[in-house]
Amino acid sequence: MKSVIEILKEIRPEFDFAASGDFITDGMLDSFDMVTLVAALDKNYGISIPGTDIVPENFQNVQTIEVLLRRSGAKI
């Protein structure tokens, strides 16, 4: 199973996600990247993140993404 950071790097390999506290403000993820990320996370963790949770505040950093994943039933 891939880590969140590994999945983020596959989507936007040009960025250092570990060095950012807010992917949205730093311009590292746009709305389409969030969609691509959700599809990858769903597949990787065998879950379906609710559509109503696909909002920028849940994708600000690795911690918020992991909170979202746990809430969606992922075992991480």
Next chain:
Amino acid sequence: MKLVFHRKRIAGTLVVVPANERSFVADMKNFNFPESRSLKLKEVMGFDKRRVVGPGVCVSDLAVFGLEHLFERGWLKREEIDALIVVTQTPDYLIPGTSCIIHGRLGLKRDMISLSISQACTGFLIGLIQAFMMLEQESIKKVVLVNSDVLSRKVSPQDRNIYPLVGDACSITVLERDAEDSVIHANVRVDGSRASALTIPAGGMRQPHTLETAKLEDAGDGNLRAKDHLFMDGAAIFNFVQTEVPPLIESLVAHAGTSMDSIDYFLCHQPNRFMLQKLADKMKIPHARMPNNVVEHFGNNSGVTIPTVMTFNLGERLLREKLCVCLAGFGAGLTWAGMLLTIGKFDFNGIIEYK
């Protein structure tokens, strides 16, 4: 608003798609994004092939082509049309309504109703509701509902948010009274305070078209579009659909006194594959019962997506059997609507190409 109709049926549906096909991969070079990112989006959203009209082709061209097809085969007679409803947001002219243009080109009788409605992705349901209300009148026995848009003519080729998903099409649906004691439940809602989430800013009376409104501008997200082009706040629309549509359908099903399990198919508007999969997951509906394959074959053809998903996936079956379906449309306005009805044993059903 909850609505109930009795003894009404869909007699048949014909979908007309342009023969001209474009591919997402071929169009990728127009976008100001690395191809690798666009390809990931293609995989998730289902962007692939789509049908678009050639230069100068209008809604009335597609509609007249489709209606002549029905006349030639005897599936519909010119003189039996008591009402013609045309639903479009890309009319041939500002004045008159496109229904009058189609009426004139086909030489239909004078003693009938001709109505043009401005609606987009909820337009099939709004049109059906209007048709069913007309059929309450004794003098109206047959209503022809035309849904059509040529929105590819109003999108920027350099806008990756919109361009890869838009397709053009037309559907012709014939409605009449049902000899059986059928019941149709509908639920329709609107929130005009969110109208700017999906709009063409210029070209109407508020901001008329000028050379300035035709200029491409950097939207700040890597996309270029003019004020004459269709704009969609994708994130807002996505959230709107995920938030508003499930409770609408649940309310509709409860009002009809039935259950989600007893519905054979959920035939929804087709914005993209991802949005529909999330919608199905939220309502715990197996993906196979909510088909999501219209965008990849035809593009999102606005108010024609529901007839397209119905005909493309269930076409043959609907000629010989009946199915209980839930229709759901959502989009510009913002408007959203659902309808629960039994369809099938159609007099005709198919998809033809406009060349």
